[in-house]
Structures are given as C-alpha cells and as structure tokens.
Ligand SMILES: Nc1ncnc2c1ncn2[C@@H]1O[C@H](COP(=O)(O)OP(=O)(O)O)[C@@H](O)[C@H]1O
C-alpha cells in the first residue's frame with residue numbers, strides 16, 4: 001500500500017551549517033506527494049531553515065535533496081522556486097499597494113495579473129476587494145499575512161511551504177486559511193509542508209507530522225504521533241505546548 | 244607670495260591651537276599633525292608637478308595618474324569590503340572614467356594635451372569619482388542589509404538576483420548622485436568654487452576662470468553618474484552565487 005506514496009521532497013543525510021554551527025543535522029526523511037505534513041518543534045529547531053532548503057534559497061553543506069524525484073541541483077533556481085512556493089511568517093512585502101504585491105510573481109516574469117484574478121485571490125484568503133489598492137503599510141499584521149499567502153499561490157506551486165502563516169491571525173481567519181489550504185491540497189493535489197506552533201492545527205489538518213529539535217528530526221509519522229509520541233523529549237515538548 | 248609671508252600666515256594655525264587649549268577641546272595634537280602633513284604633502288606634490296611639467300614626458304603623466312587611481316582605490320575599497328573583488332571593481336571604474344573624460348577633452352581639443360591641464364583635471368575627476376564611490380558603497384551596503392527580506396522574497400518567488408536587488412541598486416545610485424547635482428544648483432551664490440578662486444587670485448581673467456570651472460562641473464556630472472552606475476552593476480552580482488542565493492557573509496545573521 002505505502003508503495004503508492006511518492007515523496008515530493010526527499011532528504012538524504014542532509015546537513016546544513018553556518019560558520020561551523022550545525023543548524024540541520026543528518027536529516028533523512030521525506031514529505032509525501034499530495035499530503036499535508038506539519039513541522040513542529042521549539043524555536044531555533046531549524047524548521048525555517050529546512051523550508052528554505054526545499055526551495056533552494058539555501059543549499060545543504062552535504063547530503064542530497066530530491067524534489068519530485070529529481071535532484072534539486074538539476075532544477076534551474078527560478079523554475080524550482082516557482083514549483084516550490086514559500087510563505088514566511090514575517091510576510092515580507094515590497095513597497096506599494098496590495099495589488100502590486102499580488103502581481104509581483106507574474107511581474108517578475110514580465111506578465112500581468114488582472115484585477116479580476118487579484119480580487120479572486122483576495123477573496124480566497126478572506127480579504128475584501130477594496131483592499132486591492134490599499135498601501136501595504138496600512139495593513140495589520142494579520143492582513144499582511146493573508147496577502148503573503150495569496151501572493152505565494154499566484155505561481156500555482158505544486159509544493160507549498162508555509163511558515164507559521166496563521167500565527168498573527170484571529171481564530172476565524174485562522175479557520176479560513178486552514179480551509180483554503182486544505183481545499184488547495186484536495187483540488188490540485190498540492191503537497192503542503194506547514195510549520196506550526198499550534199498542535200491542534202497540526203492534528204486537524206495534517207496527515208503527517210515531523211517533530212524537530214536542535215536541528216534534528218526526532219520523530220516523524222502520521223499526525224497521531226502527536227497524541228502518543230514515543231520519544232521522551234517529544235513527550236516533554238508536547239506537554240509544554242499543549243498546556 | 245614668499246615663504247616669509249607664508250610663515251607669518253601660520254598665525255591662522257596658532258589661533259585654533261590656543262582656542263583648543265583654553266576650551267579644553269583636546270584638538271591641539273590633531274591640528275598640528277594636520278598642518279605638518281599638509282605642508283609636507285603639498286610641497287612634495289608641488290615639486291613633483293614642477294618636475295613633470297618641466298619634463299613634459301608622457302610616461303610621467305601616466306605614472307602620476309596611475310598613482311592617483313591607486314590611492315583613490317585604496318581609499319574607496321574600504322567601504323565595500325563585503326563585496327568580492329571590490330578593489331579591482333573600483334579601480335576599473337576609475338580607469339574607465341579617467342579614459343572617457345580625457346578622450347573627450349583631448350579628442351575635441353577642449354583642453355590642450357599638456358601636463359599642466361591633464362594632471363589637475365585628472366586629479367579632480369579621480370578625486371570626485373572616489374568620493375562618489377564611497378557614497379555609493381556606503382549607501383548600497385546599507386540598503387542591501389536593511390532590505391534583505393525583500394531581496395529574499397523576490398528570489399523565493401522566482402525572481403533573478405538582478406530583479407531582487409534592483410530597488411536597492413537604483414536607490415543607491417540615485418542617492419549618491421544627488422549631492423553633486425544639488426551642490427551645482429547653488430554654486431557661486433554663496434561660495435566661489437576653490438579652483439576658480441585660485442585662478443582668479445593667481446591673476447586669471449575671471450571669465451576664463453568661470454569657463455574652466457563650468458567645464459569641471461560638467462565633467463563632475465559625468466563622473467558622478469558613471470561612477471555610481473558602473474560600480475553598482477559591477478558590484479551586485481557578487482552578492483549572489485550561481486544558485487541565485489544571497490551570500491550570507493554579506494549580511495548580518497537574522498534575529499530569531
Ligand atoms: N544565517 C544564519 N546565520 C547564523 N545562524 C543562523 C542563520 N539562520 C539560522 N540560524 C540559526 O539556526 C537555528 C535554526 O533557525 P530556524 O531555522 O529559524 O529555526 P526555527 O524556524 O525552527 O525557529 C537558530 O539557532 C538560528 O539562530
């Protein structure tokens with residue numbers, strides 16, 4: 001049965017360090033195609049770094065990463081980053097309007113985003129059309145996060161990397177974004193890798209989960225591992241988080 | 244003016260030293276060093292220039308220009324140490340500017356091909372280019388640092404390094420050129436430019452002095468724009484590697 005599941009992203013003994021400091025240590029695991037995998041773990045565990053390795057913003061010091069069966073270095077960087085989309089917690093923006101930010105992925109290819117498409121994108125993330133011409137600097141943290149998610153979807157990535165994208169959202173917005181991501185996952189069979197601090201979120205939306213600490217994946221499997229972890233450190237971490 | 248008169252003019256050095264002592268500014272040492280250095284350096288340059296003018300040998304002219312470029316490069320490169328190969332990038336920019344300006348000046352016979360013209364004009368062009376290079380590098384490294392999130396964003400959306408750095412590059416080119424343009428708007432209203440004053444004092448016809456000053460101003464506009472633009476386009480590629488990743492050694496580590 002498990003043979004049917006192909007890895008969308010496959011890590012093989014991957015190490016990443018900066019100036020002698022090991023940030024990721026010997027990561028060997030895979031993210032399955034068309035599935036939602038959540039990444040949990042304390043801050044500083046290396047989760048964000050792992051996402052940046054997946055879309056080639058960083059390269060490992062040793063080991064190999066395969067994207068859809070092809071070694072990552074065989075992709076052109078631009079092609080890879082359109083295939084593997086990334087939305088960061090910090091939701092960085094370029095100066096200008098919401099529309100300018102939404103149009104950015106296409107503008108980089110010399111293409112245009114129609115106002116209609118832009119409105120639909122806003123609608124998907126739960127923002128009204130009137131936001132289109134607002135300057136980014138007038139947006140709240142939560143609204144910026146929504147624009148950032150919508151912008152990542154413009155390239156229609158087959159693999160979607162999400163870094164704590166609901167951390168500054170209220171409960172209702174959080175629910176809307178979860179529904180949207182699950183819908184995208186079902187409709188386009190998009191592979192989702194989702195970093196979250198919210199264990200409830202990991203349990204409800206994730207098919208699989210990885211628990212990371214100190215640059216290592218110390219436990220991974222189907223999401224119910226978050227209910228009944230084997231590793232002692234994971235038990236302690238989960239207890240602290242649940243409370 | 245005789246050396247005797249010049250020595251009497253040292254009164255103008257004694258005044259700030261006395262003032263520094265009375266007010267406890269602690270600037271006496273630096274003032275004396277500055278005075279001694281300027282006396283030695285300028286006298287040396289004066290004698291070298293006299294020798295070069297007298298000999299009228301192209302080799303000496305080229306040698307002096309080379310020394311100017313090396314000195315200016317040494318000075319400007321310090322502001323861009325995080326950029327790989329900054330030394331030759333600054334040097335090549337200065338060489339191109341010097342070659343371009345002199346070929347226009349000499350090619351159209353705007354100035355005569357003598358050391359008396361080539362050397363001072365080269366000095367002004369190279370000196371100004373150095374200041375522009377410093378202004379540009381200061382601003383560019385600061386822009387890259389403060390906007391690294393945007394750069395990474397554009398890369399992550401499938402943009403090229405050139406697209407990712409464009410705003411920072413253009414802002415830096417523009418802002419380093421502005422002082423040159425602005426200072427020319429008010430020139431002559433408040434302060435006579437140094438070169439022009441010097442010529443007038445030395446007995447030149449004021450209109451001639453003005454013509455020369457205008458020539459220099461035009462030159463400096465070209466110098467400013469080419470220095471910033473050329474250095475910018477030479478510099479930005481070394482912030483990235485072949486995999487279109489931003490090189491972290493150019494940046495401070497992120498906050499966690
Ligand atoms: N460019 C960098 N230079 C130095 N240290 C870094 C750099 N990027 C990340 N780190 C370090 O790597 C570790 C993991 O960071 P990160 O991947 O952001 O963790 P997480 O997302 O799990 O909180 C942290 O200790 C952080 O300080």
Ligand SMILES: [Mg+2]
Nearest residue numbers: 047048049163
């Ligand atoms: Mg993180």
